[in-house]
Amino acid sequence: MPDPRIKNEDQYEALRDKGYSKQKAARIANTPNAGEKGGKAQPYEEWTKNELYQQAKKVGIEGRSKMNKEQLIKSLRSN
Known part of the structure; x- marks a missing residue:
């Protein structure tokens, strides 16, 4: 049964198949x-x-309030 908390179930499953957490x-x-x-x-x-x-807030990156612009970019790209 699909998880109601997941907005795009197909994309979620494809990412899981690729090995994403x-x-x-x-x-x-x-x-x-x-x-x-x-x-x-x-x-x-x-x-x-x-x-x-x-x-960063939307995707749940912790410590974002202490990051400068370059750190935010790096963190967004690594998530």
Whole structure:
């Protein structure tokens, strides 16, 4: 039975099949527009620090309030 907390169950299962942890797969599958393609998003370097902070908050990165812009970018890319 599908987990009601997972917004995109197909994406979650595909990520789990690739070896992602349950937590990371759930974070990605629950991020709005995470599965969309098209390359319309700006690179993180063009985001403001506040935009990066808000994205880090959405995906549950701990310690984000003490990070500078470069650290937020690195953390977002590694999650």
